[in-house]
Structures are given as C-alpha cells and as structure tokens.
Amino acid sequence: MKHLDTIQKEFKQFFAEGVGKSFGGLKAVDNFSMEIDTGEIVGLIGPNGAGKTTVFNLITGMETPDSGKFYFQRDYITGKPPHVISELGIARTFQNIRLLDYLTVIDNIKIAYHKHISYNLAHASLRLPKFFSVEKEITEKSFGFLELFGIEDSAYELASSLPYGKRRKLEMARALATEASLLLLDEPAAGLNPRETAELTELIRKIRDEFHISIFLIEHDMSLVMNLCERVIVLNFGEIIAHGTPLEVQNNPDVIEAYLGTGKKKNVS
Amino acid sequence: MDNFIFFLTSGLCIGAVYALIALGYTLVYGIIKLINFAHGEFYMVGAYAGFGIYLVLPSGTPAIFAIPLIIISSGIAGIIIAVLTEQIAYKPIRKSGRLAALLTAIGVSFLLQNLASFINKANPLQYSSDKVGSIGEICQRSVSIGGGGIKIIQFVYIPVTLALTLILWYIVMKTNFGRAMRAVSQDPDAAALMGINIDSVIRKTFLLGGLMAGIAGALIGFHSVIEPMMGFMPGLKAFIAAVVGGIGSIPGAVLGGLIIGIVENMVLFCNVPSGYKDVAAFVVLILVLLVRPQGILGRNTREKV
Amino acid sequence: MSWYELHSALGNIGIFAILALSLNVICGMTGLLQLGQAGFFAIGAYAAGLTSIYLTFPELGVLNFAISAAAAIIAAGIFSIILGIPCLRLKGDYLAITTLGFGEITRLVLVNLQFPGGKMYPGEKIGGATGIKFTEFPGDLWPAYPNYSAEFASLWFTWMLVIITCILLINIKKSSFGRAMMCIREDEIAAQAMGINISKYKMMAFLLSACIAGFAGALFFHKELAIAPGKFNLICSIEILLMIVLGGLGSFSGALTGAVVLGITPYILRHVEICGYRLGEYQQLMYAVLLIILIRLAPNGIFGMNEIPRWWKSSVISRRSPADGK
Known part of the structure; x- marks a missing residue:
C-alpha cells in the first residue's frame, strides 16, 4: 500500500483527502484518499455497488461529500457546482451514455465548446460577423475531434442513429472536446467486444500522449485495466482495500476475496 | 374571537371536501405520475349524478334515505367516469411521456366541462327547498357559529372524509391490493415482473379516486350550487392540497386539504377582499414548493446518475 | 365575413403567433413546461x-408605442425573474403547476386590482373585472388626436414583427445558446457535465419567453x-400550448404554422354547418377532442423539432420529439 504522507501536495494535479458520503444511513464512500499526477492513467475497480460511480459524482460536483476534500490544480473544488468543475478542466463520461439523441453528432461536440463562446445573444440572433467567425472555428475544432475518433462521416446525422460502438466514441470525443486536463471515464469498454476493447485501449493511450491529460477510469474489463492503467485503486463497500500497480493488485488476497470470496482468480489476461 | 371560530369551522368543512378530492389526485399521481387535470371534473360529474337521482326520487322521500342514496349514486358516477376516462383516454398514451399525459388530461377536462354545459345550458342547479323536510330545505338549515351561519349539512363533511380516509388507508396498507398498489407506485416494471397485473391495479386506483371525487361532489352539491365549471377551481386547489401535504401520501392529502381550507378562510378573516380568496391556495403552493418541495409528509426521490 | 372582421382576425392570429413563438422558447427549446404564459x-x-x-x-405620435412596448417588456421581464427564481429547481409536473398558479394569480389579482384613472379618467379608478x-382624453386637455394606437398596430406591422421574431429565434436556436438550451431539455445531467450553467440558461429562457409574450401583450x-x-x-395559456404542440415542440416554424391553423379554425367553423348544427358553437368541445386525438396519433406535431428547411430535406432522419418517454 502506498503511503500518502510522503507526497508533496503542491505538485500533484489532483487530490482526494478523506472523502466520505452517506445516503440516508448507508455509507457509500468512506475515507477515500488518493492522488493523480499529470499524465497518469489510473484505474478504479471494485465489485458492483462498491461506490465507484459515486466517487465520480463526488469529484464532478454532482454530489457533495459529507466529509473530506478535493483539490484540482491547486484549487479547492469540494462542493463547487458541476459546471464550474467542468470549466476548471475535469470532464467525464457516463456509464449509461448520455448523448443528446435528437441533436446531430456535430452539435453534440459543439456543446463542449459552449464555455469558449465569445459572442452574445445579439450577435447570435442578428447573425453578426463575430458569430460566423466563432462558429467556423468551433466547427473546425469539432471536426478535428470527430476525425480523431473516426466518426466524422456521420457528423450531420442525429446522434440516435449511431451504432453503439460509435456512440461510446462520441461520448468520449465530447468529453475530450471540453479541453479538460483530467478525464473521468465511467466504464468506457462496457458492451464492447474484445477487438473493440483493444482498439479502445490504444485510443486512450494515444489521447493521453497527444493531449497530455490524466485519465481516471472505472472499468470491469480486467484486460483493459491491466494493459492500460499505471496504477489501480480497488474499492469495496465504499472503502479502498488495495492500491498499487495492476500486478500488485491482482495478487492481493483482499481484492480476490472481495470479487470472488473463495480465492479463485477471475477473468485476468 | 367569534368570527375566528366561524372562519375556522368553515375552513375545516371545506377543507374536508378538498381533502376528499385530493385523495383521488394523490392516489393516481402516486401510481402513474399523472396529474389528472380531469379529476375536478369527476367531482362535477358526481354532483350532477347525485342531482339526477334527486330529480328521479318521488317527492315525499324522507331526507334520511335520500341523502345517503344521493351520496352513493354520486360515488358510483364518479367511479364510472373515472374508469371510462382511464380506459379510453389515459391507457393508450401511458407510454408516451409526461407532456402527452398532461395534455390529454387537460383535453378530457375541457371535454367534460363542455359536455356538462350542453346538458345544463341555463341556470346552475340547486336542491329545491320548497317543502319542509325535503332535501333542499334540510340542507339550507343552518346554525349560528361564531357569529356566522354554517349549514348543518357541512358538519357531515368531516366525518365522511375521515371515514373514507380510514377505509382507504386500510385498503392501501393492509390488503393485498394495497400492497400491489404500493409496488406499482414504487417500480412498475418490477411489479409487473412479480406477476402484478398493472392494468388492473391502475384501473382500480382510478376507481377509488373517482369514488372519492364523486362523493365530494355530492357533498358540495348539498350546500352549494351545481354548475358545469364547478370542478375547475376545487380541482386545482385539491391538487395544490395534495402537493402541499406530500404527493403520494394519504395522510398528506388530508392534511393538505385541511390546510388549504383553513388558510383560505383565514385570509377572509383577516379582512382581505374576498376576490383574493382563491389566490391564497396558489401562494401556499409556491411557498411550500420553495421551502419543502416534496410536501409536508412527502418523501424525497432522487435521480440516479 | 366583413373586411373589418377579417382584418381584426388576421391581427389576432399574428399576435398569437408571436405568443406561440415565445412559448416555444421555454417549452419547445428548453423543455420547461410553462402553463402560465397568459400571465405574461x-x-x-x-x-x-x-x-x-x-x-x-x-x-411623439406613433413613438408612444415604443414607450408602452418598452414598459410591457420590462414589466414582463421583471415578473419572469420573480417567477423564474423559485422555478429553477422545480421539475416537470411541479413546474407546470407552479407556472399555472402564476397565471391564475395574475388573472385573479388583475380582476381585483384598481388603478388610478390618471388624466384620462380624472377622479375615477380603472381596472377590475x-x-x-383607452378612450379620448376629457375636455381640451389636448387636441383630439387620431387613434394612432389602432392604426399603428396594423396588420403589416404585426406580421412583419412575427416574421422578424421567428427569424431571430431560429438564429438563436442554431447558435450556442440554442444548443445549450436544447441540451438542458434533453439531459440536464449531461448539460452540467458539459459546463453549462443550468440556472443561467433556464433564467434566460424564462426572460426571453416572457419579454416576447409581454411585447405581444403591448401589441394586443x-x-x-x-x-x-x-x-x-x-x-388562453392552453391554447398557446396547443399551437406549439400542433406545430411540433421545438420548431419555431411549427409554432407559426400551429398558430395560423388554430387561429383560422374558429373563423371557419363559425361559417360551417353540418346537418343543421352550426359547428361554431361546438368549438371548445371540438378543440378538446382534437387535443386528445392529436396527442394520441401525432404527438410530434407537424414538423417535429425541425424547422421547415430541414424537415423538407429529411426523409430518413427519425422525428421523435421530446414528448416521448420522459
């Protein structure tokens, strides 16, 4: 188990310290502490119901912690509203994809740029030149992200018409387009076959390398976690029960117990 | 002080009627999350049906028989119109989303109001009070409370409401059907998987709601006039009462009804011009939604991310 | 139908078209169910x-209209902020009932409120039920002057405003503002994750919608x-809602179309007879039935969420609307 007291706080990108959250008597997250350094890929794993998505909700401001603190790039972000946290540079995807189905694919990406819009209602309604120049820039950037994920052909179709694999990609593209420095991915490989998962693993690594961002991901697919993550945190009943490299965690008896209860290994490549 | 007692009593009596209507709202909303805008019209139909029976009864019928008979027939009329509405108008659009349901309910409400207008084109109806011992005459008898006259028949409202509430509470809490209702209101899909017949449960819920509304209609008909638009305001106020008390909660509906009834009358007690009486209910609504949106006895439900 | 009647009817249709456009901003584009538009x-x-x-x-002559229109917009704006702030955290049905309450309170208050008569009605009170x-000023307070107001709210002026409003609103819809509002309509949680300040945009929708409705009031x-x-x-509020549902929630050209169709219908009905029954008498009844059937058979309205050009081009794109499954 890594000790946190030796870490020099000022240099790490993201901190969680003793975060706790209860829902009506049920402790969903307890004494959650971790840090992420710029450019790391960290995994969060644990059995269903362990509190992983709750952790994401707490970080992004959708829930407020009962105790503990979050720091991001030296800012104290605990308790700030979600849109502020998004502006500060943390983006997330959702376990059950939350795309805007009745908007086009490219509009879904353009929404990510909304905080960079420098025109106002007057420019928009009267279609002044400033509107056109800003929109052109946004469209170009949006296409850039669509091309990165290989979905630019469907740019003007409704998001609802995309097949599942591309929907997952669009969800990620959208989060990336917010120009975040920390990306939270909630089960990005859910529903993908092994080939697609391998593709995704490469894609995530490429994104990290090109954009110099940190990635914190929740996953059940162990092949992805073992291949991709530099560090893994294991959650069970809201508490961290293990924390280390994928190999260390894989061999940790507490982890095995949590997943299986009997000591047998599960589904590891 | 005198005056205060008069307004308080008035408030309790009308509050009991609002409570009855509110019970219907809260049952239906609890089960299918629909604000049944037409619920006030069920109340109106009940009132008309009761009056219809009254017209048919031989003129010498003693009030002691006639009044319960009228109440029962109003209840039955309420049941019929409620179940009919559910089957014809609401069931087909059950999967179509909130807005569709709301607009359909509004459509049904307008429809019933207009139909009633065609039947009752001229003056509002009233139980005739020409003969001593006739229903109308008994209903007009009043007693002086706190300096104002309260019609004796109004004192029937509170016991009737309490009795019906207890019966309803028993049904919902202690019977199998009640358990099925609560299951459907929590999670319709899971309930269906458990073998509960959703259609039947919803239909019977409307039945109960319609019964309450119909009876409320008969009661009001006794002391007030019966006219096609009579359901509009009480319907709105009863819904507000259900929200104030906590939508989905049976004691909440009763509490809400009594609160609205009393507040309305307290407004009059404070010498506010009577035209503003109706505003009181809406102001209470907005205050409650600001301070405690789930209502006084309501439960907080959260959306899972 | 006389020339005067037709003129007046078309004017009313224009004013209701503007109302329909205003309601579409908050109901169609932002997804907030507002049942009190008649209040604004x-x-x-x-x-x-x-x-x-x-x-x-x-x-000032006709510029007086500018003054009263400004007053109308400002008044509506102020009340929309008062209503909007509590409504920010209400969802779905609760929002509907609160806005309905607002509409009713406004009407009830106006029925009871008396205003000073000013110079036009010296010593009297105006208002109430x-x-x-607006009549002539008494005596020789100033020279009898033409009914500039009525001339001013002329047909061409009204309809020019209808077209301008429609174009401006469509421009807003196809901009970042429109995207943000539609995002809120589709999925508030996703919107927050994208950095959209939900409260700010909801308030914007309220304000914009109310101000346009207030302006329609001035015209009226x-x-x-x-x-x-x-x-x-x-x-009245329900009629406006019916117009945008008919035209397609979320579509401004749809709102216009719905307003025109629903506006013309009573005048047509008035002159139609079937089997000795003058249909005009049954108008409200027919509207009620129409509403129920419309929701059942064509819940997306005529255009769905699309404006006319897109709808014209699309044959493959699915046209499900926000009325589905929420």
Missing part, C-alpha cells in the same frame, strides 16, 4: 395600457384598446 401576456398588455393612459405625449380601456392592447382580465386565463 396580461402583464404586458396591462403595462402597455397603463403606460398609454398615464404617459401619452401627443408630440371590466379591465381598462394597442390593437384592441380595451383589455379585460377574463381573456388572460388558463384556457
């Missing part, structure tokens, strides 16, 4: 009316010159 319509009309009665400057009326006063609270009731 009334506030605008009364603000314009009272301003005309108290503050008319004959030297009979409403307010200057056309009719007499307004009474009875018209600004729940039925």
Whole structure:
C-alpha cells in the first residue's frame, strides 16, 4: 500500500483527502484518499455497488461529500457546482451514455465548446460577423475531434442513429472536446467486444500522449485495466482495500476475496 | 374571537371536501405520475349524478334515505367516469411521456366541462327547498357559529372524509391490493415482473379516486350550487392540497386539504377582499414548493446518475 | 365575413403567433413546461395600457408605442425573474403547476386590482373585472388626436414583427445558446457535465419567453384598446400550448404554422354547418377532442423539432420529439 504522507501536495494535479458520503444511513464512500499526477492513467475497480460511480459524482460536483476534500490544480473544488468543475478542466463520461439523441453528432461536440463562446445573444440572433467567425472555428475544432475518433462521416446525422460502438466514441470525443486536463471515464469498454476493447485501449493511450491529460477510469474489463492503467485503486463497500500497480493488485488476497470470496482468480489476461 | 371560530369551522368543512378530492389526485399521481387535470371534473360529474337521482326520487322521500342514496349514486358516477376516462383516454398514451399525459388530461377536462354545459345550458342547479323536510330545505338549515351561519349539512363533511380516509388507508396498507398498489407506485416494471397485473391495479386506483371525487361532489352539491365549471377551481386547489401535504401520501392529502381550507378562510378573516380568496391556495403552493418541495409528509426521490 | 372582421382576425392570429413563438422558447427549446404564459401576456398588455393612459405625449405620435412596448417588456421581464427564481429547481409536473398558479394569480389579482384613472379618467379608478380601456382624453386637455394606437398596430406591422421574431429565434436556436438550451431539455445531467450553467440558461429562457409574450401583450392592447382580465386565463395559456404542440415542440416554424391553423379554425367553423348544427358553437368541445386525438396519433406535431428547411430535406432522419418517454 502506498503511503500518502510522503507526497508533496503542491505538485500533484489532483487530490482526494478523506472523502466520505452517506445516503440516508448507508455509507457509500468512506475515507477515500488518493492522488493523480499529470499524465497518469489510473484505474478504479471494485465489485458492483462498491461506490465507484459515486466517487465520480463526488469529484464532478454532482454530489457533495459529507466529509473530506478535493483539490484540482491547486484549487479547492469540494462542493463547487458541476459546471464550474467542468470549466476548471475535469470532464467525464457516463456509464449509461448520455448523448443528446435528437441533436446531430456535430452539435453534440459543439456543446463542449459552449464555455469558449465569445459572442452574445445579439450577435447570435442578428447573425453578426463575430458569430460566423466563432462558429467556423468551433466547427473546425469539432471536426478535428470527430476525425480523431473516426466518426466524422456521420457528423450531420442525429446522434440516435449511431451504432453503439460509435456512440461510446462520441461520448468520449465530447468529453475530450471540453479541453479538460483530467478525464473521468465511467466504464468506457462496457458492451464492447474484445477487438473493440483493444482498439479502445490504444485510443486512450494515444489521447493521453497527444493531449497530455490524466485519465481516471472505472472499468470491469480486467484486460483493459491491466494493459492500460499505471496504477489501480480497488474499492469495496465504499472503502479502498488495495492500491498499487495492476500486478500488485491482482495478487492481493483482499481484492480476490472481495470479487470472488473463495480465492479463485477471475477473468485476468 | 367569534368570527375566528366561524372562519375556522368553515375552513375545516371545506377543507374536508378538498381533502376528499385530493385523495383521488394523490392516489393516481402516486401510481402513474399523472396529474389528472380531469379529476375536478369527476367531482362535477358526481354532483350532477347525485342531482339526477334527486330529480328521479318521488317527492315525499324522507331526507334520511335520500341523502345517503344521493351520496352513493354520486360515488358510483364518479367511479364510472373515472374508469371510462382511464380506459379510453389515459391507457393508450401511458407510454408516451409526461407532456402527452398532461395534455390529454387537460383535453378530457375541457371535454367534460363542455359536455356538462350542453346538458345544463341555463341556470346552475340547486336542491329545491320548497317543502319542509325535503332535501333542499334540510340542507339550507343552518346554525349560528361564531357569529356566522354554517349549514348543518357541512358538519357531515368531516366525518365522511375521515371515514373514507380510514377505509382507504386500510385498503392501501393492509390488503393485498394495497400492497400491489404500493409496488406499482414504487417500480412498475418490477411489479409487473412479480406477476402484478398493472392494468388492473391502475384501473382500480382510478376507481377509488373517482369514488372519492364523486362523493365530494355530492357533498358540495348539498350546500352549494351545481354548475358545469364547478370542478375547475376545487380541482386545482385539491391538487395544490395534495402537493402541499406530500404527493403520494394519504395522510398528506388530508392534511393538505385541511390546510388549504383553513388558510383560505383565514385570509377572509383577516379582512382581505374576498376576490383574493382563491389566490391564497396558489401562494401556499409556491411557498411550500420553495421551502419543502416534496410536501409536508412527502418523501424525497432522487435521480440516479 | 366583413373586411373589418377579417382584418381584426388576421391581427389576432399574428399576435398569437408571436405568443406561440415565445412559448416555444421555454417549452419547445428548453423543455420547461410553462402553463402560465397568459400571465405574461396580461402583464404586458396591462403595462402597455397603463403606460398609454398615464404617459401619452401627443408630440411623439406613433413613438408612444415604443414607450408602452418598452414598459410591457420590462414589466414582463421583471415578473419572469420573480417567477423564474423559485422555478429553477422545480421539475416537470411541479413546474407546470407552479407556472399555472402564476397565471391564475395574475388573472385573479388583475380582476381585483384598481388603478388610478390618471388624466384620462380624472377622479375615477380603472381596472377590475371590466379591465381598462383607452378612450379620448376629457375636455381640451389636448387636441383630439387620431387613434394612432389602432392604426399603428396594423396588420403589416404585426406580421412583419412575427416574421422578424421567428427569424431571430431560429438564429438563436442554431447558435450556442440554442444548443445549450436544447441540451438542458434533453439531459440536464449531461448539460452540467458539459459546463453549462443550468440556472443561467433556464433564467434566460424564462426572460426571453416572457419579454416576447409581454411585447405581444403591448401589441394586443394597442390593437384592441380595451383589455379585460377574463381573456388572460388558463384556457388562453392552453391554447398557446396547443399551437406549439400542433406545430411540433421545438420548431419555431411549427409554432407559426400551429398558430395560423388554430387561429383560422374558429373563423371557419363559425361559417360551417353540418346537418343543421352550426359547428361554431361546438368549438371548445371540438378543440378538446382534437387535443386528445392529436396527442394520441401525432404527438410530434407537424414538423417535429425541425424547422421547415430541414424537415423538407429529411426523409430518413427519425422525428421523435421530446414528448416521448420522459
């Protein structure tokens, strides 16, 4: 188990310290502490119901912690509203994809740029030149992200018409387009076959390398976690029960117990 | 002080009627999350049906028989119109989303109001009070409370409401059907998987709601006039009462009804011009939604991310 | 139908078209169910009316309309902020009932409220159930001057405003503002994750929608010159909602179309007879039935969420609307 007291706080990108959250008597997250350094890929794993998505909700401001603190790039972000946290540079995807189905694919990406819009209602309604120049820039950037994920052909179709694999990609593209420095991915490989998962693993690594961002991901697919993550945190009943490299965690008896209860290994490549 | 007692009593009596209507709202909303805008019209139909029976009864019928008979027939009329509405108008659009349901309910409400207008084109109806011992005459008898006259028949409202509430509470809490209702209101899909017949449960819920509304209609008909638009305001106020008390909660509906009834009358007690009486209910609504949106006895439900 | 009747009818249709456009901003584009639009319509009309009665400057001629329109927009705006702030955290049905309550409170208050008569009605009070009326100023307070107001709210002016409003709103829809509002309509949680300040945009929708409705109120006063609270009731709000549902929630061209169709219908019905029954008498009944059938068979309305050009081009794109499954 890594000790946190030796870490020099000022240099790490993201901190969680003793975060706790209860829902009506049920402790969903307890004494959650971790840090992420710029450019790391960290995994969060644990059995269903362990509190992983709750952790994401707490970080992004959708829930407020009962105790503990979050720091991001030296800012104290605990308790700030979600849109502020998004502006500060943390983006997330959702376990059950939350795309805007009745908007086009490219509009879904353009929404990510909304905080960079420098025109106002007057420019928009009267279609002044400033509107056109800003929109052109946004469209170009949006296409850039669509091309990165290989979905630019469907740019003007409704998001609802995309097949599942591309929907997952669009969800990620959208989060990336917010120009975040920390990306939270909630089960990005859910529903993908092994080939697609391998593709995704490469894609995530490429994104990290090109954009110099940190990635914190929740996953059940162990092949992805073992291949991709530099560090893994294991959650069970809201508490961290293990924390280390994928190999260390894989061999940790507490982890095995949590997943299986009997000591047998599960589904590891 | 005198005056205060008069307004308080008035408030309790009308509050009991609002409570009855509110019970219907809260049952239906609890089960299918629909604000049944037409619920006030069920109340109106009940009132008309009761009056219809009254017209048919031989003129010498003693009030002691006639009044319960009228109440029962109003209840039955309420049941019929409620179940009919559910089957014809609401069931087909059950999967179509909130807005569709709301607009359909509004459509049904307008429809019933207009139909009633065609039947009752001229003056509002009233139980005739020409003969001593006739229903109308008994209903007009009043007693002086706190300096104002309260019609004796109004004192029937509170016991009737309490009795019906207890019966309803028993049904919902202690019977199998009640358990099925609560299951459907929590999670319709899971309930269906458990073998509960959703259609039947919803239909019977409307039945109960319609019964309450119909009876409320008969009661009001006794002391007030019966006219096609009579359901509009009480319907709105009863819904507000259900929200104030906590939508989905049976004691909440009763509490809400009594609160609205009393507040309305307290407004009059404070010498506010009577035209503003109706505003009181809406102001209470907005205050409650600001301070405690789930209502006084309501439960907080959260959306899972 | 006489020329005058037709003229008046087309004017009313234009004003309701603007109302439909305004409601589409908040209901269609942002997804907030607002059942009290008649309240803002009334506030605008009364603000314009009272301003005309108290503050008319004959030297300005037709510019007086600008003053009363400004008053209408500002008044509506202020009330929309008052209503909007509590509504920010209400969802779905609760929002509907609160806005309905607002519409009803406005009407009830206007029925009971009396205003000073000003110079037009010296020593009297105006308002109440009979409403307010713009007549001539007494005596020789100033020279009998033409009914500039009625001339001003002329047909071409009204419809020019309808077209301009429609174009401006479509421009907003296809900009970042429109995207943000539609995002809120589709999925508030996703919107927050994208950095959209939900409260700010909801308030913007409220404000924009109310101000346009208030402006329609000003137009209405200057056309009719007499307004009474009875018209600004729940039925009025529902009619406006019906227009945008008919045209397709989320579509501004749809809102226009719905307003025209629903506006023309009563006039047609009035002159149609079937089997000795004059259909006009059954108008409300037919509307009620129409509403129920429409929701059942065509819940997306005519255009769905698309504006006319896109709808024309699309044959493959699915046209499900926000009314589905929420």
